[in-house]
Amino acid sequence: MNEERKYRLNNDVLMPVIGQGTYHMTRKVLYDAMLGAFDCGCALLDTAHSYPNEESIGNELAKIFNGGKYLRKDVFITSKIGDRLDNGMPMGYYFYNSSSCPNHDHKTVVRQQVEDSLKKLRTDYIDLLLIHWPYNDCLEDIWMAMEDLYRQGIVRAIGVSNHKVRHLKRIEKVATVQPMVNQMYFSPLNIQPDVYNYCQANNIRLEAYSPLMFLRQGIAPHFCESDGVKAICKKYNKSVAQVVLRWNIDKGVIPIPKASSLEHIKANYDVFDFSLTEEEVKLIDGFNEDYQYLPESMYCPGY
Numbered sequence: 001m002n003e004e005r006k007y008r009l010n011n012d013v014l015m016p017v018i019g020q021g022t023y024h025m026t027r028k029v030l031y032d033a034m035l036g037a038f039d040c041g042c043a044l045l046d047t048a049h050s051y052p053n054e055e056s057i058g059n060e061l062a063k064i065f066n067g068g069k070y071l072r073k074d075v076f077i078t079s080k081i082g083d084r085l086d087n088g089m090p091m092g093y094y095f096y097n098s099s100s101c102p103n104h105d106h107k108t109v110v111r112q113q114v115e116d117s118l119k120k121l122r123t124d125y126i127d128l129l130l131i132h133w134p135y136n137d138c139l140e141d142i143w144m145a146m147e148d149l150y151r152q153g154i155v156r157a158i159g160v161s162n163h164k165v166r167h168l169k170r171i172e173k174v175a176t177v178q179p180m181v182n183q184m185y186f187s188p189l190n191i192q193p194d195v196y197n198y199c200q201a202n203n204i205r206l207e208a209y210s211p212l213m214f215l216r217q218g219i220a221p222h223f224c225e226s227d228g229v230k231a232i233c234k235k236y237n238k239s240v241a242q243v244v245l246r247w248n249i250d251k252g253v254i255p256i257p258k259a260s261s262l263e264h265i266k267a268n269y270d271v272f273d274f275s276l277t278e279e280e281v282k283l284i285d286g287f288n289e290d291y292q293y294l295p296e297s298m299y300c301p302g303y
Contacts, residue, residue: 022045026078082131126155139170
Protein backbone atom coordinates (compact mmCIF):
# COMPACT_ATOMS: atom_id res chain seq x y z
CA MET A 1 0.00 0.00 0.00
CA ASN A 2 1.34 3.45 -0.96
CA GLU A 3 2.68 5.25 2.13
CA GLU A 4 2.28 8.61 0.37
CA ARG A 5 -1.49 8.11 0.25
CA LYS A 6 -1.92 8.27 4.02
CA TYR A 7 -2.57 10.99 6.59
CA ARG A 8 -0.80 11.07 9.94
CA LEU A 9 -3.38 11.31 12.72
CA ASN A 10 -2.73 13.33 15.86
CA ASN A 11 -1.35 10.22 17.59
CA ASP A 12 1.03 9.47 14.64
CA VAL A 13 -1.02 6.54 13.32
CA LEU A 14 -1.09 6.55 9.51
CA MET A 15 -4.57 6.39 7.94
CA PRO A 16 -5.34 5.99 4.21
CA VAL A 17 -6.64 9.11 2.44
CA ILE A 18 -9.59 7.26 0.88
CA GLY A 19 -11.60 4.24 1.97
CA GLN A 20 -14.13 1.58 1.00
CA GLY A 21 -17.60 1.61 2.52
CA THR A 22 -19.11 -1.80 3.29
CA TYR A 23 -22.61 -1.11 4.67
CA HIS A 24 -24.93 -4.08 3.91
CA MET A 25 -22.30 -5.81 1.75
CA THR A 26 -21.65 -9.50 2.54
CA ARG A 27 -20.05 -12.70 1.22
CA LYS A 28 -18.93 -12.87 -2.42
CA VAL A 29 -19.91 -9.27 -3.20
CA LEU A 30 -17.97 -8.10 -0.16
CA TYR A 31 -14.97 -10.31 -0.96
CA ASP A 32 -14.75 -8.98 -4.50
CA ALA A 33 -15.18 -5.37 -3.37
CA MET A 34 -12.49 -5.60 -0.69
CA LEU A 35 -10.00 -7.40 -2.90
CA GLY A 36 -10.70 -4.98 -5.74
CA ALA A 37 -10.13 -2.03 -3.41
CA PHE A 38 -6.86 -3.50 -2.12
CA ASP A 39 -5.64 -4.09 -5.66
CA CYS A 40 -6.39 -0.43 -6.43
CA GLY A 41 -4.33 0.69 -3.44
CA CYS A 42 -7.20 1.31 -1.01
CA ALA A 43 -6.50 -0.23 2.38
CA LEU A 44 -9.25 1.39 4.48
CA LEU A 45 -12.45 -0.54 5.31
CA ASP A 46 -15.38 1.02 7.16
CA THR A 47 -17.96 -0.93 9.16
CA ALA A 48 -19.76 -0.76 12.52
CA HIS A 49 -21.01 -3.00 15.32
CA SER A 50 -24.56 -2.20 14.23
CA TYR A 51 -23.93 -3.15 10.60
CA PRO A 52 -24.95 -6.71 9.72
CA ASN A 53 -21.63 -7.55 8.08
CA GLU A 54 -18.75 -7.55 10.59
CA GLU A 55 -18.72 -11.34 10.68
CA SER A 56 -18.77 -11.52 6.89
CA ILE A 57 -15.90 -9.03 6.71
CA GLY A 58 -13.87 -11.21 9.07
CA ASN A 59 -14.60 -14.35 7.06
CA GLU A 60 -13.83 -12.78 3.67
CA LEU A 61 -10.69 -11.05 4.95
CA ALA A 62 -9.43 -14.41 6.24
CA LYS A 63 -9.76 -15.80 2.72
CA ILE A 64 -7.88 -12.81 1.29
CA PHE A 65 -5.12 -13.06 3.89
CA ASN A 66 -4.80 -16.80 3.29
CA GLY A 67 -4.00 -15.96 -0.33
CA GLY A 68 -0.80 -14.36 0.91
CA LYS A 69 -0.93 -11.19 -1.20
CA TYR A 70 -2.20 -9.03 1.65
CA LEU A 71 -1.78 -9.31 5.44
CA ARG A 72 -3.72 -7.90 8.37
CA LYS A 73 -1.11 -5.18 8.84
CA ASP A 74 -1.83 -3.95 5.30
CA VAL A 75 -5.48 -3.18 6.09
CA PHE A 76 -6.91 -0.30 8.14
CA ILE A 77 -10.20 -1.40 9.74
CA THR A 78 -12.65 1.12 11.17
CA SER A 79 -15.58 0.05 13.31
CA LYS A 80 -18.03 1.92 15.52
CA ILE A 81 -19.74 1.29 18.82
CA GLY A 82 -23.34 2.35 19.08
CA ASP A 83 -27.00 1.49 19.07
CA ARG A 84 -28.89 -0.91 16.88
CA LEU A 85 -29.95 0.76 13.64
CA ASP A 86 -33.35 0.85 11.96
CA ASN A 87 -33.23 2.27 8.44
CA GLY A 88 -29.90 3.87 9.28
CA MET A 89 -31.08 5.57 12.47
CA PRO A 90 -30.06 4.67 16.07
CA MET A 91 -32.86 3.11 18.10
CA GLY A 92 -31.66 3.86 21.63
CA TYR A 93 -31.26 0.19 22.49
CA TYR A 94 -27.83 -0.09 24.09
CA PHE A 95 -27.33 3.37 25.55
CA TYR A 96 -30.87 4.28 26.55
CA ASN A 97 -32.84 1.10 27.17
CA SER A 98 -32.28 0.06 30.79
CA SER A 99 -33.21 -3.57 30.15
CA SER A 100 -30.36 -3.94 27.68
CA CYS A 101 -27.94 -1.76 29.64
CA PRO A 102 -28.35 -2.61 33.35
CA ASN A 103 -27.57 0.31 35.66
CA HIS A 104 -26.54 2.30 32.58
CA ASP A 105 -23.08 0.72 32.75
CA HIS A 106 -21.95 2.22 29.47
CA LYS A 107 -18.31 1.23 29.95
CA THR A 108 -19.28 -2.44 30.10
CA VAL A 109 -21.47 -2.13 27.01
CA VAL A 110 -18.65 -0.45 25.06
CA ARG A 111 -16.19 -3.19 25.97
CA GLN A 112 -18.71 -5.94 25.15
CA GLN A 113 -19.39 -4.42 21.74
CA VAL A 114 -15.68 -4.11 20.95
CA GLU A 115 -15.00 -7.68 22.06
CA ASP A 116 -17.89 -8.83 19.86
CA SER A 117 -16.52 -6.84 16.90
CA LEU A 118 -13.02 -8.28 17.40
CA LYS A 119 -14.44 -11.80 17.38
CA LYS A 120 -16.52 -11.22 14.26
CA LEU A 121 -13.74 -9.41 12.41
CA ARG A 122 -11.29 -12.19 13.41
CA THR A 123 -8.67 -9.74 14.60
CA ASP A 124 -7.07 -8.82 17.92
CA TYR A 125 -7.14 -5.06 17.32
CA ILE A 126 -9.17 -2.40 15.53
CA ASP A 127 -7.32 0.39 13.76
CA LEU A 128 -9.94 3.07 14.39
CA LEU A 129 -12.91 2.92 16.76
CA LEU A 130 -15.60 5.59 16.52
CA ILE A 131 -18.69 6.55 18.54
CA HIS A 132 -21.37 6.03 15.91
CA TRP A 133 -23.64 8.88 17.07
CA PRO A 134 -23.41 11.59 19.75
CA TYR A 135 -25.52 9.75 22.33
CA ASN A 136 -26.61 12.76 24.30
CA ASP A 137 -27.19 11.23 27.73
CA CYS A 138 -23.91 9.36 28.07
CA LEU A 139 -21.44 10.83 25.60
CA GLU A 140 -18.70 11.45 28.15
CA ASP A 141 -19.03 7.96 29.68
CA ILE A 142 -18.65 6.33 26.28
CA TRP A 143 -15.60 8.41 25.44
CA MET A 144 -13.84 7.53 28.69
CA ALA A 145 -14.50 3.83 28.02
CA MET A 146 -12.96 4.22 24.57
CA GLU A 147 -9.91 5.91 26.10
CA ASP A 148 -9.42 2.82 28.27
CA LEU A 149 -9.47 0.56 25.20
CA TYR A 150 -7.02 2.88 23.45
CA ARG A 151 -4.55 2.81 26.35
CA GLN A 152 -4.76 -0.98 26.41
CA GLY A 153 -3.80 -1.16 22.72
CA ILE A 154 -7.05 -2.86 21.70
CA VAL A 155 -7.68 0.05 19.32
CA ARG A 156 -4.95 2.05 17.59
CA ALA A 157 -6.96 5.26 17.27
CA ILE A 158 -10.29 6.59 18.56
CA GLY A 159 -12.72 9.15 17.26
CA VAL A 160 -16.34 10.03 16.68
CA SER A 161 -19.00 9.98 13.97
CA ASN A 162 -21.82 12.42 13.27
CA HIS A 163 -20.54 14.81 15.95
CA LYS A 164 -21.16 18.55 15.74
CA VAL A 165 -18.95 21.17 17.39
CA ARG A 166 -21.01 21.19 20.60
CA HIS A 167 -20.50 17.44 20.97
CA LEU A 168 -16.76 17.72 20.33
CA LYS A 169 -16.51 20.43 22.98
CA ARG A 170 -18.23 18.18 25.51
CA ILE A 171 -15.65 15.48 24.86
CA GLU A 172 -12.82 18.01 25.01
CA LYS A 173 -13.79 18.95 28.57
CA VAL A 174 -13.31 15.41 29.93
CA ALA A 175 -10.84 13.84 27.53
CA THR A 176 -7.24 13.00 28.26
CA VAL A 177 -7.01 11.64 24.71
CA GLN A 178 -8.46 13.92 22.04
CA PRO A 179 -10.45 12.46 19.10
CA MET A 180 -8.34 11.64 16.07
CA VAL A 181 -11.18 11.43 13.50
CA ASN A 182 -14.73 12.74 13.05
CA GLN A 183 -16.69 10.85 10.40
CA MET A 184 -19.81 12.59 9.11
CA TYR A 185 -21.82 13.48 6.03
CA PHE A 186 -19.76 15.88 3.96
CA SER A 187 -20.35 16.82 0.32
CA PRO A 188 -20.40 19.83 -2.00
CA LEU A 189 -24.02 20.30 -0.91
CA ASN A 190 -23.03 20.36 2.77
CA ILE A 191 -19.48 21.47 3.49
CA GLN A 192 -20.10 21.61 7.27
CA PRO A 193 -18.05 24.82 7.72
CA ASP A 194 -18.31 24.98 11.53
CA VAL A 195 -17.30 21.34 12.03
CA TYR A 196 -14.67 21.48 9.30
CA ASN A 197 -13.00 24.56 10.77
CA TYR A 198 -13.13 23.19 14.33
CA CYS A 199 -11.57 19.90 13.27
CA GLN A 200 -8.87 21.71 11.28
CA ALA A 201 -8.04 23.91 14.28
CA ASN A 202 -7.92 20.95 16.68
CA ASN A 203 -6.02 18.48 14.49
CA ILE A 204 -9.01 16.15 14.10
CA ARG A 205 -9.18 14.46 10.70
CA LEU A 206 -12.58 14.81 9.05
CA GLU A 207 -13.89 11.75 7.21
CA ALA A 208 -16.84 11.73 4.78
CA TYR A 209 -19.33 8.88 4.56
CA SER A 210 -21.61 8.65 1.53
CA PRO A 211 -19.51 11.24 -0.34
CA LEU A 212 -21.22 10.43 -3.67
CA MET A 213 -24.74 9.76 -2.39
CA PHE A 214 -25.99 13.17 -3.52
CA LEU A 215 -25.06 12.22 -7.09
CA ARG A 216 -26.81 8.85 -6.95
CA GLN A 217 -29.96 10.33 -5.46
CA GLY A 218 -30.27 12.70 -8.39
CA ILE A 219 -30.76 15.73 -6.18
CA ALA A 220 -27.91 17.74 -7.69
CA PRO A 221 -28.49 18.26 -11.42
CA HIS A 222 -27.55 21.91 -10.88
CA PHE A 223 -24.15 20.70 -9.68
CA CYS A 224 -23.52 18.10 -12.38
CA GLU A 225 -24.71 20.32 -15.22
CA SER A 226 -23.00 23.51 -14.10
CA ASP A 227 -20.52 25.03 -16.51
CA GLY A 228 -17.88 25.21 -13.79
CA VAL A 229 -18.04 21.53 -12.84
CA LYS A 230 -18.22 20.48 -16.49
CA ALA A 231 -15.10 22.52 -17.21
CA ILE A 232 -13.21 20.86 -14.35
CA CYS A 233 -14.22 17.39 -15.56
CA LYS A 234 -13.11 18.21 -19.09
CA LYS A 235 -9.82 19.75 -17.95
CA TYR A 236 -8.75 16.64 -16.04
CA ASN A 237 -10.66 14.08 -18.13
CA LYS A 238 -12.46 12.83 -15.03
CA SER A 239 -16.06 12.06 -14.09
CA VAL A 240 -18.09 14.22 -11.72
CA ALA A 241 -17.72 11.53 -9.03
CA GLN A 242 -13.94 11.49 -9.41
CA VAL A 243 -13.79 15.28 -9.17
CA VAL A 244 -15.87 15.17 -5.96
CA LEU A 245 -13.59 12.54 -4.41
CA ARG A 246 -10.53 14.58 -5.36
CA TRP A 247 -12.20 17.69 -3.89
CA ASN A 248 -12.52 15.83 -0.57
CA ILE A 249 -8.86 14.81 -0.62
CA ASP A 250 -7.68 18.30 -1.57
CA LYS A 251 -9.60 19.65 1.44
CA GLY A 252 -7.87 17.11 3.68
CA VAL A 253 -11.07 15.07 4.12
CA ILE A 254 -11.06 11.26 3.86
CA PRO A 255 -13.91 10.10 1.57
CA ILE A 256 -15.37 6.61 2.00
CA PRO A 257 -17.17 5.80 -1.24
CA LYS A 258 -19.09 2.53 -1.39
CA ALA A 259 -18.91 0.50 -4.58
CA SER A 260 -19.30 -3.17 -5.40
CA SER A 261 -18.49 -3.35 -9.11
CA LEU A 262 -14.82 -3.47 -10.06
CA GLU A 263 -15.42 -0.76 -12.65
CA HIS A 264 -16.70 1.69 -10.05
CA ILE A 265 -14.05 0.68 -7.54
CA LYS A 266 -11.28 1.36 -10.05
CA ALA A 267 -12.85 4.70 -10.94
CA ASN A 268 -13.13 5.73 -7.27
CA TYR A 269 -9.41 5.26 -6.71
CA ASP A 270 -8.27 6.72 -10.01
CA VAL A 271 -8.01 10.17 -8.45
CA PHE A 272 -4.30 10.48 -7.73
CA ASP A 273 -3.06 11.75 -11.09
CA PHE A 274 -4.54 15.22 -10.71
CA SER A 275 -5.23 17.85 -8.07
CA LEU A 276 -7.71 20.73 -8.03
CA THR A 277 -6.57 24.31 -7.87
CA GLU A 278 -7.57 26.51 -4.95
CA GLU A 279 -10.03 28.31 -7.21
CA GLU A 280 -11.62 25.00 -8.31
CA VAL A 281 -12.00 23.88 -4.69
CA LYS A 282 -13.72 27.18 -3.85
CA LEU A 283 -15.99 26.84 -6.88
CA ILE A 284 -17.20 23.46 -5.61
CA ASP A 285 -17.52 24.81 -2.06
CA GLY A 286 -19.91 27.40 -3.50
CA PHE A 287 -22.59 24.76 -4.08
CA ASN A 288 -23.14 24.38 -0.35
CA GLU A 289 -26.80 24.49 0.68
CA ASP A 290 -26.54 22.67 4.04
CA TYR A 291 -28.26 19.62 2.58
CA GLN A 292 -28.52 16.94 5.28
CA TYR A 293 -28.44 13.34 4.11
CA LEU A 294 -29.77 11.83 7.35
CA PRO A 295 -32.65 13.35 9.35
CA GLU A 296 -32.35 14.34 12.99
CA SER A 297 -32.58 11.45 15.43
CA MET A 298 -34.72 11.57 18.58
CA TYR A 299 -31.80 9.90 20.36
CA CYS A 300 -29.26 12.39 19.03
CA PRO A 301 -31.23 15.64 19.32
CA GLY A 302 -30.12 18.54 17.18
CA TYR A 303 -28.08 16.42 14.81
